[in-house]
Amino acid sequence: MDVYEAEVPGVGYKYELAVEGSARVVVIVHHDGKRDLYLRPEPDADSEKLLSLTGEEARTLGAVLEGAYFQPVELEDTRVPLGGAVMEWLEVGADSPLSGRTLADAAIRQETGVTVIAVQRGSTTDPSPDPDTVLEPGDTLVVTGTRDQLRDFRARMAPE
């Protein structure tokens, strides 16, 4: 995805990126930290100013958009730089076949190729879970694998 950047003398910087095909989002970042957000719906249309944000508002909005507050699982378009692999966050359902089994017992990697790199339980995260870790309903598994492997894994996690 291309971000077009240009200096605006006396003002700051202008960034432009394509969204929804021909629409463009234009962001003007002022030297004093103010940000103006514009949307140009079509190439021939005029840009409409959507918002004018302070630096702090812009950072908070940026963090929300970036997923710092809540990271949805974007099935086909998760962008994590792991080569061909992607990362996903998947919750263990109460009726999931994995529920109540240890990681070793579940043999996730052997059967699907997917690696469990962390288990989140409540507010704690176990970054390199022990094979004896018993999975509980409500746990979130941080997993990595190719898209095909993850599709396979999701199918196994769901109740039969």
Added chain:
Amino acid sequence: MASPALLDLGVAFVAVAVAAALAVRVGLSVIPAYILAGVVVGPNPPRTVLGVDVALVESGALVAGLAELGVVLLLFFLGLEFSVDKLLRDRRRVVAAGLVDLAVNFTLGLLVALAFGLSLLAALFVAGIVYISSSAVVTKSLLERGWIANPEADPILGTLVFEDLAIAVYLAVLSAVLGGGGGGVAAVTGVARAFAFLGALALVAWAGTGLVVALLDHPTDEVFLLQVLGAVTLVAGAALLAGASEAVAAFFVGAALSGSDLVDRLETLVSPLRDVFAAVFFFAIGLGTDLALVADVAPLLVAAVAVTTLGKFASGITSGRVYGLSATRSVRTALALVPRGEFSLVVAALAATAGGEVAGTVPAFAVGYVLAMTVLGALLLEAADPLTRALAPRLGM
């Protein structure tokens, strides 16, 4: 009895403050307001308003010094905001649009001035004054109208970048011409010294960014601000001593810092200072303006306003086409570039030092011209939508 200098300054600041408030109220550029404030309270007529004596301020050394600082800071920021990157990355289109703009408007200014019987030197000043658009006014209107986020911002900002470089070269050459006015060997060595000085500065600006940044950077804002102000002012003053243009010297100091990490801090810390001293500069121009002299050049003014407005239209529309824009966007490019302002007055301030016919005619012309073009530019932008609707279909693009 001469009034205390502090009182002069007090009157000056109150006058520009009132002028700025009024200008913002009616939605006009502050530049003409500052000039008019200077005319009103200055020693030239009108000396009374409603029977009250308003000839309050003489153009004293203090006001003149602060005004010079205004010129230096205006050019410092021009250099700071001068984007070599933009010029190089997009050089084909920037140079094409910039050359059209220069060829059309500079030439038209020169021809109109010569047609009205001005000397070649005076005509060269007039050409510079009508050529250069006001970066401040143009950028502000781009932000206000939201065009900044449209493709027409590219030719507009590209043209301004080219003009910035052109005006630096122009000021350097003209001040050298003025300095070497006597002719002979002394004049030649004088010009050579001036260009050697500016050339050395240009070299530092080009290659020495790291050095300048290391020299001026300081974690404490106060120290940083004073170091920057000291460096700019000292270099500008040294330029005058070397017979070179102080404005161009300040431009190079700014250019040395452009693209560095310090730009945001400079924009935040130094730009309020620039606004204050630039206001004093415009005010001082008003102080020195005799409206009777402006009236004397009225025929030239009317002709120049008409011809150069059309000139910017032609060059702006051509620039839009160079950038492959639609007719509507090309007309907007033209409209946006009409206002002239601060740099026309910087050129006029140089003319004022020339003496003779040039010092008498050119500054008066510049004041009348900038007043007319800021107002006309604002009116044209106000009517931008109906104008583009009317003009765009006729361009056959």
